[in-house]
Amino acid sequence: MVARCSFWTDSWSTVGPLSRYAPQLFTAISRTGRKRTLKDGLDQNLWARAIVGALTAQVLCHYLQVWELLRGVTLNPLQSDRFIWKWSSKYSASSTYRAFFAGSTTLLGARELWKTKAPPRVKFFFWLALHIQLWTAERRKRHGLQEVDDCALCAQAPETEGHLFLGCVFARELWFSLLLPIGLATIMPEHDEDIREWWMRQLRRLDPSAGPVLDSMFFACRLESLKGEEQQDI
Structure with missing residues (x-):
């Protein structure tokens, strides 16, 4: 698990960037909190202490979703940060091109x-x-x-x-x-x-x-x- 990437804006989780997964919660985060790394955000749940906006029902709902998501996240301090290309085992131009058609259907004939x-x-x-x-x-x-x-x-x-x-x-x-x-x-x-x-x-x-x-x-x-x-x- 990467530790230096951005907690909110990088795609380190299975749901993509948390800023998109929980947009209402992200708008309630302070400017400093939005800049925190993944390692800093998980340290003593500092990501939750950065909530400064109004606690609307939607914000609370997104908060619970993120909290549940983070329960299973554990950082490995002995593993270096690395980028992972999810479309294949190794990045290539051809795999990028094929990714554009992910989910598409074939036309008969x-x-x-x-x-x-x-x-x-x-x-x-x-x-x-x-x-x-x-x-x-x-x-x-x-x-x-x-x-x-x-x-x-x-x-x-x-x-x-x-x-x-x-x-x-x-x-x-x-x-x-x-x-x-x-x-x-x-x-x-x-x-x-x-x-x-x-x-x-x-x-x-x-x-x-x-x-x-x-x-x-x-x-x-x-x-x-x-x-x-x-x-x-x-």
Whole structure:
């Protein structure tokens, strides 16, 4: 346990800096008390004697929390101070970079998307699609930008990402014309569903060598659907 670090502002405990763990109590500490080291603060509980502010209910609550936390703290005078990097056994630039993504979740299909051979603008478009962030008619209606959410191509169902990519009759017709000549008509979409799950499921079913072919058709089919949608709007 380090002894020379700041009692209040350094991250020596499992809860981080005490000034953040107990902010109301920290505001009630005198200026001198805020500058005390960990060793001085623990000596005869001098940290508690530095409380000079009003003893509100919140201050008392934080006081009890800190007191309970310090009950198990014992300094080792024979051990030198040292910095500990909690993200790995030894500090490195790569571990720092990985720490930025601690707690993040993976997006289904993201890794496969960036490996495809497609123009950057096409990849970005499908990146938005994987995030369900395309401005479809359904989303525009949900945001109050228009009154109806009918598909601009078939006018038979709400225009969602899954419908435009897979469920629309025009999209299915295009899929059939692309997949039939190469013997992959069995994977043709039959109804609206999550485009990420459908894409990943088909990639697992196909031989790895056929993956790039499916990717190219997946992008081409959607872009052709967009062109048809633009013509309908005109």
